[in-house]
Amino acid sequence: MIQRIQSVYLILVALAGILMYFFPVVSLVPSGAEAEPVIYHLSALKVETLLNGSSSLLMRYWPMVLLNALVIAFAALVVMQYKNRKKQITYTHMLLLLVLAQIVMIIYDVDLLLKVAGGAHMISYNAFSILPLLQILFTRLATSAIKKDEDLVRSADRLR
Numbered sequence: 504m505i506q507r508i509q510s511v512y513l514i515l516v517a518l519a520g521i522l523m524y525f526f527p528v529v530s531l532v533p534s535g536a537e538a539e540p541v542i543y544h545l546s547a548l549k550v551e552t553l554l555n556g557s558s559s560l561l562m563r564y565w566p567m568v569l570l571n572a573l574v575i576a577f578a579a580l581v582v583m584q585y586k587n588r589k590k591q592i593t594y595t596h597m598l599l600l601l602v603l604a605q606i607v608m609i610i611y612d613v614d615l616l617l618k619v620a621g622g623a624h625m626i627s628y629n630a631f632s633i634l635p636l637l638q639i640l641f642t643r644l645a646t647s648a649i650k651k652d653e654d655l656v657r658s659a660d661r662l663r
Contacts, residue, residue, distance in 0.1 A: 507585065507648070507652070508648050509591075509644075509645040509646075509648035509649050509652070510582050510585065512641040512642070512644045512645035512648065513578045513579075513581050513582045513595075513641070513642075513645050514578070514582065515637070515641045516574070516578040516598070516602075516638045516641045516642055516645070517574075517575045517578040517579055519634045519635075519637050519638045519641070520547070520571050520572075520574045520575040520578070520634075520638065521575060522631065522634055523546060523547035523571055523631070523634050523635070524546060524547050524548045524568075524571065525546065525548070526546060526629075526631040526634075527544035527545060527546045527629065527631060528545055528546055528547065528609060528629075528631055528632055528634060528635070529544075529545045529609065529613050529626060529627070529628060529629075529632060530542060530543065530544050530545070530626075530627040530628075530629065531543040531545075531613075531616055531617065531620050531624040531625070531626060531627065532624060532625060532627045533623060533624055533625075534623055534624055534625040535623060540554065540555070541553070541554050541620070542554075543561070543616055543619075543620060543624065545609070545612055545613060545616060547567050547568065547571040548563065548567075548568055548571075549561070549562065549563050549564065550562050550563075550564060550612075550616060564612060566608065567605075567608055567609075567612065570601070570604065570605050570608060571605060573601060574598065574601050574602055574605060574638070577594070577597065577598050577601060578598060580594065581594045581595055581598060581645070588649050588652055588653045588656070589653070591649050592646060592649050592650060592653070595642055595645055595646040595649065596646070598642050599639065599642045599643070599646075602635060602638045602639055602642060603639070605635060605638075606635045606639075609635065613626060
């Protein structure tokens with residue numbers, strides 16, 4: 504199960520999802536002197552504000568928390584389906600749709616947060632902003648590795 508490369512890719516998808524809980528994916532920083540000096544951090548777990556060095560929880564965004572938990576659980580489910588490659592391919596396609604829905608939700612949350620912040624803030628990306636894109640990449644790599652395994656089994660069946 505773990506010795507197959509697609510299992511490693513899927514574990515990396517789940518690990519990226521776990522990291523999204525603890526690190527901000529996107530931040531909103533003041534864009535000028537007239538802006539309120541509040542920095543907003545958006546992670547998969549919460550939206551927090553940073554004002555004069557003190558951090559406070561603005562809100563917990565439960566739909567994002569649940570969608571990220573679903574992505575993590577679904578990646579683990581796909582790893583456990585190692586005996587049925589056709590089902591595994593279908594599940595990786597569903598996982599890809601979940602990750603895309605998660606990215607759409609992040610974009611929506613940033614837009615909503617920009618309205619709350621008052622428009623005098625600009626979007627700031629950091630190193631953890633790449634995590635959803637890495638989830639897409641690892642999901643696609645897992646899908647192609649599963650397809651290669653399936654093709655290998657089919658070719659071996661033809662030789663018998």
